[in-house]
Structure formats: structure tokens, C-alpha cells
Amino acid sequence: MRLQGKVAIVTGARKGIGSAVSMALAREGADLVLVSRNIKRKDQVVLEIEKLGCNVIVSQVDVGERARVFSMVREAVAQFGRVDVLFNNAGLSNPVMLWKMTGEQWDEIIRVNLKGTFNCLQAVALQMLEQKRGSIINVTSSEAILGTIGQVNYAAAKGGVHALTRSAARELAPYGIRVNNIAPMADTDMTQKIAHDPKYKDKYLQRIPMGRFAQPAEIGPAVVFLAADESSYITGQTLCIDGGMVSL
């Protein structure tokens, strides 16, 4: 098992990509801190991970709330003694065309997707700096790289994550801490409309050379790779798991 004895924090762990990646990390032996606003001990993902024999902490945190993020990391260290991996995945979207977008809609998407990512990255990096070791995987989007319609707030936030990752990777590399991005494309609640509504589906699938959305479970192996020591010389990169939509 590639992550035996390691401790991983996963944000946005209750469903979608976060839940599938949590399962993948657990199968490789990691102990887990599962974070999202509404996660509960009786949720499927928690029960399944416990069945695998992993230790799990469940933490109800809005990643945009800085003080709560820092106390979640303190609790993780108090319980497990260290943090080896952060899958910095919590995010949300609220599609609306540019000319109809309110200031509040802009602010909320930036608060969760960009500031939330920064909050978690900083709180965990401070712990990893003491350990002189760790792997952080942020989540950006192909939409940030290619541009998209109806989500200027989301694309801007994810573009910010892309830049944040590159700069954090440079700052943290001398201390043995790696920071990478994934850019996924998967069938989840977030992509429900574009993946299933006939009004959007065919148009969207034309953008994906493989002609389908991934299942969330297909994202797990790439995150395990970036979390594990086998990627020990990779930092500051974006791994697109998007059926060929972006070619960098």
C-alpha cells in the first residue's frame, strides 16, 4: 500500500470527486480527515472508509471560514500527530451569465473556491513546514485554462488556484513540500446539467475528445500518484484528467 502510515486531509469529501478520492486514498492505507460543510459520521463515504480499517476524523467546516480551517488542522494534528497529504478539493459553482451576475454571486464563488483553497493550503503548509515534508493537491479546472460560458466567477477563481499552486510550489519546494493541481472533468452533482440535460450535453461532449465525462472513481488514481512518494520530483504541475479537453 502506497500511503500506509500517512495522514491525508480531504476537503469537499462528502460527495463527488472528494468522496471517490477519499476512498482511493483509504485503499492505499491513509488515515483520513474528511472535511465538508455537511459531512456526518453516518455518511456512506465515512462508513466505507471505516470498513477498510482506516482511522477517520469527520469535520464540518466551510473552507471559506479561516478560523474554522485552522482549528480543523489543529484537531487533525492533535489526533494523528502529522499531516502528509492535503487534497484541497472543496468547491462550488453557480452558473450565471456575466451581464446578470451580482457582486454577491461573484464574491461567494471566489470566497469558497479561491480563498477556501488558500486557507486550507496555508494552514496545512504551516504544519508541513515543521515536518519538512508533504504533498498538496489543489483542484483547478479546464474552464480556467480554456475559458467557458456562464461562469466567469468560477473560471477566475480556478485560474487563481492555478497561479496559487505554481507560486506555492516555488515557495515550498526547498522545504520538501510539493504542490500540484489536478484539472478534472467528471460526472458529479456539479456537472449534472452539462452531463445530462439534452440542452447542454451534446454541445459539451463535443469539447471532450474522449466523448464522455469521467466517473469520479477515475480521478482517484491520479491523486494517489501525486500524494505518494512515486511523484517525489513533481511539483508546480497541472495534471488534466479531462478526456483530452486541454492539451498543455
Ligand SMILES: NC(=O)c1ccc[n+]([C@@H]2O[C@H](COP(=O)([O-])OP(=O)(O)OC[C@H]3O[C@@H](n4cnc5c(N)ncnc54)[C@H](OP(=O)(O)O)[C@@H]3O)[C@@H](O)[C@H]2O)c1
Ligand atoms: N466535476 C467536474 O467535472 C469538475 C471539473 C473541474 C473542477 N472541479 C472541481 O472539483 C472539485 C469537486 O467538485 P465535484 O464535481 O466533486 O462537486 P460536488 O459533487 O458538488 O462536490 C462538492 C463538494 O464540496 C463540498 N463543499 C462545497 N462548498 C464547500 C465549502 N464552502 N466548504 C467545504 N466544503 C464544501 C460539498 O459538500 P458540502 O455540501 O457538505 O459542503 C461536496 O462534498 C471542486 O473544486 C470543483 O470545482 C470539478
